Amino acid sequence: MSDAMVEARAVHKSYGGVEVLKGVDLTVVRGEVTCLIGPSGSGKSTLLRCINHLEKHDTGELRVDGELVGYELRAGKLYERNDKQICAERSRIGMVFQRFNLFQHLTVLENITIGQIKVKGVAPEAARAKARELLDRVGLYDKERHYPSQISGGQQQRVAIARALAMEPKLMLFDEPTSALDPELVGEVLDVMRDLARSGMTMIVVTHEMNFAKEVANTVYFLDGGVIEESGNPREVLTSPKTERLQSFLSKVL
């Protein structure tokens, strides 16, 4: 087993005629936290969505846990995986969205159990027990009967993290998890993520929270215009940027 959880080599992705990713190379080491930063439209979210195959990359090689994303290599040919195989792949990759995307018609507890029950075939009682355990972990054990519309944005995002964790993922993707939150609610979500990082979860976080990146990330990638401009140790990259683009980006966000 190699120690790379995600490996991207020359990944390209276009929408219509617009090239969003222009050959991205990236390595995410198992058990480490990787932050993707960059201006909006730089391709951070697209890269994240390619990793769990919500978007299909056009060319290049993208591997998660040693397996090609969306394809299978057999006898020198790439076979496109069918829906079922792709779903099985995805169920082991947790994703947290900018706008939470909790299931509005289900209670907090049901949000966390539905994936376990319907996708993994866990017994409802066991699923509920696990959900309560996770709710306790994100500090929301008293909210299980609430509907998403009845709790705050920060609480919703913590439930969303618990929902993803319930699938026992090997990799967690965060797509700007705090961007839709009121400033005073950002902290509680970052605390949960910090805690998760400490527990050894492999995480890729698209974020504008530079302090979080500096403090928690092992590696930071700066994307601009669909290419990786700079990468490395966050303290070095973020405090003494080499490229002019990163310098001007940091001067705007900090």
Place this chain on the structure above:
Amino acid sequence: MTTNGDAFQVVPVRHVGRWIGAGFVTLLVAMLIHTLFSKLPSGQYACRLVSGVRTCRPISVWRFSWTIVGQYFTTSEILHGLVTTLELTVLAMFVGIVLGMTIAVMRLSPNRILSSTAWTYTWFFRGTPVLVQLLVWYNIAILYPVLSIGVPFTHLTLVHFTTNTVFSAFVAALIALGLNEAAYMSEIARAGLIAVDEGQTEAASSLGMTRRQALRYVVMPQAMRVIIPPTGNEVISMLKTTSLVSVVGVVDLLGAASNIYSANFEQMPLLIVASIWYLIVTTVLSTGQFYLERHFAKGALRSPPPTPLQRLRRDVAGILSKFRSRRGKLEVVR
């Protein structure tokens, strides 16, 4: 509001225009109610011979013939017609909803053949009047005298029967109403499916759900909130549209009423009988719709609206508590 500790009396705004309007409407309603329960001269006279003198006075009858209405309201013919109407409504709506949902899902499919077939279906069945469709299905044996299932472009047949044995007037009516309804229901269902945020599907996929699972456990239940209210309207509308089937000889509620009045010439009383029954069923359906909507609003509203019963209880409790507190105050004064 108080100034220097003195309480002022609050004088509400007087809405003179509203009062005049309300008075005028009340007058019109009173006039209408009066005509409902007024009498007309029947043209006949009741005469008596009192000590050799014949005195006659005109006999007047209820304008709306309420006695005849009452007489026919629960006759078995009318009740049988009502049952047929209800059967047609339920079955046609069932066909409409199931087929409509299927067409809506087809319409949203990435497969072009599926989506364009769905579009064409809706285009055709919405584009022709339901009465015409009813007549076409009733006369379908002219086009297809024999129905058989086999392999296209060969002479192999598996099942075979004559059309008229299967297509009774009732079946023709059911198919016509059901297929027509499916076209409308598919648009309603499609609107509901589109109304659910795309993020919900993405979140479902990120948990590893298949397209079908995401649709069933995540999208459909939320689409229901948008789909239910117009579907309730469709049911009520269908209840009334079934009255068209009397044209092809199905004895529904209206058919039963018209059968009776063509024999006794009491058109108005029997039309009133039918109308009252339609109103009763519609009222029951609307009540059901309210509770269904409330059920599917789960999670969308912070607190669901109170049921009429809850509202009544709350109002009564409110009045009682006012009463109690007033009494309590009096005791304090004493």
